[in-house]
Amino acid sequence: MHTFIVVIGLIGFATLGYTIGRARAIITAGGVVKDLNSIPSYYGYYTAIWIGIPSLVMLIVWLIVEPHVIDGVVMSNLPINITQNLSTSEYGLLLNDIHNAANGSLFSKMNDRVIATAAKQLNSLRQTSFMLMLIAVFCVGISGLRFARNRISPDMRARNIVEKVINFILIISSLIAILTTMGIVVSLIFESVIFFSKIPLHEFLFGLNWSPQIAIHTEQVGSSGAFGAVPLFAGTLLITFIAMLVAVPIGLMSAIYMAEYAKARFRAFAKPMLEVLAGIPTVVYGFFAATTVAPAFRIAGQKSIGLDVSSESALAAGVVMGIMIIPFVSSLSDDVIKAVPQSLRDGSYGLGATKSETIRLVVMPAALPGIVGALLLAVSRAIGETMIVVMAAGLTSNLTVNPFEAVTTVTVQIVTLLVGDQEFDSPKTLSAFALGMVLFLITLALNVLALRVVRKYREHYE
Amino acid sequence: MINRALNPPDVNLAAKLSDSKQLANRFTKIKSRDVNVYYGNKHALKHVNLSVYKNEVTALIGPSGCGKSTFLRCLNRMNDVIDICKVTGKITLDDYNIYDSSLDVVQLRARVGMVFQKPNPFPKSIYDNIAYGPRIHGIAYGKSELDEIVQNCLDRAGLWKEVSDRLEQPGTHLSGGQQQRLCIARAIAVNPEVILMDEPCSALDPIATARIEELIKELRENFTIIIVTHSMQQAARVSQRTAFFHLGELLEVGDTQAIFTNPINSCTQGYITGRFG
Numbered sequence: 001m002h003t004f005i006v007v008i009g010l011i012g013f014a015t016l017g018y019t020i021g022r023a024r025a026i027i028t029a030g031g032v033v034k035d036l037n038s039i040p041s042y043y044g045y046y047t048a049i050w051i052g053i054p055s056l057v058m059l060i061v062w063l064i065v066e067p068h069v070i071d072g073v074v075m076s077n078l079p080i081n082i083t084q085n086l087s088t089s090e091y092g093l094l095l096n097d098i099h100n101a102a103n104g105s106l107f108s109k110m111n112d113r114v115i116a117t118a119a120k121q122l123n124s125l126r127q128t129s130f131m132l133m134l135i136a137v138f139c140v141g142i143s144g145l146r147f148a149r150n151r152i153s154p155d156m157r158a159r160n161i162v163e164k165v166i167n168f169i170l171i172i173s174s175l176i177a178i179l180t181t182m183g184i185v186v187s188l189i190f191e192s193v194i195f196f197s198k199i200p201l202h203e204f205l206f207g208l209n210w211s212p213q214i215a216i217h218t219e220q221v222g223s224s225g226a227f228g229a230v231p232l233f234a235g236t237l238l239i240t241f242i243a244m245l246v247a248v249p250i251g252l253m254s255a256i257y258m259a260e261y262a263k264a265r266f267r268a269f270a271k272p273m274l275e276v277l278a279g280i281p282t283v284v285y286g287f288f289a290a291t292t293v294a295p296a297f298r299i300a301g302q303k304s305i306g307l308d309v310s311s312e313s314a315l316a317a318g319v320v321m322g323i324m325i326i327p328f329v330s331s332l333s334d335d336v337i338k339a340v341p342q343s344l345r346d347g348s349y350g351l352g353a354t355k356s357e358t359i360r361l362v363v364m365p366a367a368l369p370g371i372v373g374a375l376l377l378a379v380s381r382a383i384g385e386t387m388i389v390v391m392a393a394g395l396t397s398n399l400t401v402n403p404f405e406a407v408t409t410v411t412v413q414i415v416t417l418l419v420g421d422q423e424f425d426s427p428k429t430l431s432a433f434a435l436g437m438v439l440f441l442i443t444l445a446l447n448v449l450a451l452r453v454v455r456k457y458r459e460h461y462e
Numbered sequence: 463m464i465n466r467a468l469n470p471p472d473v474n475l476a477a478k479l480s481d482s483k484q485l486a487n488r489f490t491k492i493k494s495r496d497v498n499v500y501y502g503n504k505h506a507l508k509h510v511n512l513s514v515y516k517n518e519v520t521a522l523i524g525p526s527g528c529g530k531s532t533f534l535r536c537l538n539r540m541n542d543v544i545d546i547c548k549v550t551g552k553i554t555l556d557d558y559n560i561y562d563s564s565l566d567v568v569q570l571r572a573r574v575g576m577v578f579q580k581p582n583p584f585p586k587s588i589y590d591n592i593a594y595g596p597r598i599h600g601i602a603y604g605k606s607e608l609d610e611i612v613q614n615c616l617d618r619a620g621l622w623k624e625v626s627d628r629l630e631q632p633g634t635h636l637s638g639g640q641q642q643r644l645c646i647a648r649a650i651a652v653n654p655e656v657i658l659m660d661e662p663c664s665a666l667d668p669i670a671t672a673r674i675e676e677l678i679k680e681l682r683e684n685f686t687i688i689i690v691t692h693s694m695q696q697a698a699r700v701s702q703r704t705a706f707f708h709l710g711e712l713l714e715v716g717d718t719q720a721i722f723t724n725p726i727n728s729c730t731q732g733y734i735t736g737r738f739g
Contacts, residue, residue: 263545264545341582343578343580343582344582344584344585345543346540346543346576346578346582347578347582347583347584347645347648348584348594349540349543349571350538350540350571350575350576350577350578350649351571351572351575351594351595351598351648351649351652352568352569352570352571352572352573352595352598352599352652353568353594353595353598354568357598361594361598362584362594365584365585365586366584366585
């Protein structure tokens with residue numbers, strides 16, 4: 001909260017700096033704005049940058065370093081006989097206690113005098129540190145202002161400098177996104193490696209039995225700890241296949257209608273409507289699948305043809321997932337179909353082809369690579385989809401291709417493995433990372449493939 | 463130079479006079495009477511009366527936006543594709559009104575083929591490009607007959623020697639001039655009676671243009687050809703009759719030689735001598 005106020009103060013300071021820099025530039029030019037290299041506001045931005053960025057960096061560095069320094073000081077001030085023989089984890093626990101005491105948390109051992117003194121010291125150090133930080137940050141800001149103010153002259157190319165800074169800020173932003181992605185991948189890899197050191201890779205990839213419960217004591221029943229992922233991937237593929245069976249024909253045909261037949265007014269109404277489907281949260285699809293579609297399928301199966309449909313059938317989950325993907329398929333395909341040049345359609349009409357012949361024989365073949373790309377993206381979306389299958393598909397692994405039975409998927413298992421209490425050194429928990437890793441690799445491969453196909457298609461016409 | 467300008471109201475009369483000056487052995491293939499085209503509120507083509515004779519090349523010339531392409535697209539009803547376009551008047555093909563409600567547009571387009579400004583081969587093999595029309599119209603029975611049609615059409619378009627060894631390659635990989643000849647071969651494959659050409663050489667280099675012009679002269683023996691062109695020389699070289707359009711009106715039509723040596727309308731004269739347009 002305090003830090004937030006500091007940031008607000010800095011923004012105010014930088015705004016002030018903008019006004020100062022702008023005024024300064026006009027003064028140095030003797031009031032003749034025309035003589036300035038850049039328009040005055042650029043000198044304002046220049047000054048604001050020199051105030052804002054160094055002090056912000058100062059603030060961030062301070063906030064990162066401060067806790068470590070304070071903790072070090074507090075711990076070193078403790079009586080030697082307490083800290084002497086502590087292991088790393090015990091040291092951490094003690095520090096945690098002091099922090100809790102300092103924050104006034106109920107769970108701290110307030111009766112311990114040593115900790116109470118340490119907590120008091122911690123609080124006072126924090127206050128001092130905040131004051132020091134305030135001074136340091138604003139000192140940096142003021143020196144930035146002075147530096148910028150002295151450098152402003154009519155010849156200075158403030159516009160170019162501002163341009164460079166903007167460029168730099170943009171690079172930093174994209175770096176943050178890239179580094180975060182890499183961090184996620186690296187953490188996945190690390191945990192997976194630990195998992196594979198306990199469970200052999202081939203057992204995970206080719207084993208037919210999935211039962212991640214590990215026996216705590218030897219006589220426990222049904223806790224074999226088998227980590228064969230094949231049933232999970234089979235279940236994922238089965239549900240994805242059903243989903244595509246629903247989404248591809250409906251999505252493609254509606255795309256063809258939208259792109260080729262629909263009048264502009266209908267299109268303007270229908271396309272957003274279709275895209276609303278994409279905006280429905282997947283959790284809503286999930287309970288739609290679990291409470292409406294699945295029971296309906298079960299009852300229909302029993303009453304009409306005497307089929308034994310499980311109440312958590314792959315069919316229900318797949319069909320609902322397919323409905324969810326329809327706008328994905330139709331919207332992407334629609335774009336691809338519209339990208340086919342009108343000259344090709346004209347050429348076909350000019351030869352006496354009907355509209356459907358033209359679409360079937362000229363437009364669709366020309367759009368095919370793009371459509372394949374769109375479908376691959378839809379598949380990777382379906383494979384990674386979680387909420388629908390968590391609610392509507394089963395939890396126990398089942399190696400089957402029968403859509404009326406309950407199957408489980410990779411995403412469902414990851415959810416069940418990581419929900420609730422878990423210990424991070426057991427293969428049961430770690431297997432979630434291995435599953436996530438494989439899932440990530442599959443969708444990554446699909447996306448790369450899809451983007452390649454789409455790009456190749458785009459080059460085809462340009 | 464003697465100024466033989468007519469006042470604007472008399473312009474259509476002049477066109478009619480010139481139009482009626484037909485030779486006895488000429489057979490009228492297409493006849494348009496009082497054709498108007500509107501794009502929304504824009505009156506793009508005004509009261510056009512034009513006859514096209516069989517086995518002749520008729521050139522439509524005029525400055526950009528004068529309506530010559532619009533008129534061309536009326537002749538095989540390609541304007542139907544555009545929602546806001548409305549056509550009135552009467553156009554007959556062999557004395558049959560092509561805007562009659564009983565007419566099958568698809569059949570009309572099979573009889574009146576079209577070659578476009580920019581070569582637009584389908585992204586299929588050379589063979590399939592030619593075979594496209596025969597296949598959808600069921601012209602060929604069996605593979606050998608289709609092969610024959612493909613070879614014959616490529617031959618007539620002067621392309622057979624160049625592509626006979628690579629019929630399976632995509633038509634889009636050919637050069638621009640070859641692509642345009644492929645499109646002409648594709649149009650011939652449906653056995654049309656009339657071929658419409660919308661500036662077929664505007665995207666081509668002079669050598670490719672010369673080849674297409676040669677081709678047009680040869681095709682005249684079997685087809686009636688109407689060509690829109692921006693090149694006065696091209697109109698003079700390939701056509702027997704020339705029609706001059708200006709601001710949506712047909713100002714003058716007549717035998718090419720007469721138009722180019724002795725234009726009646728001052729506007730035509732100005733255009734063909736390069737004073738405007």
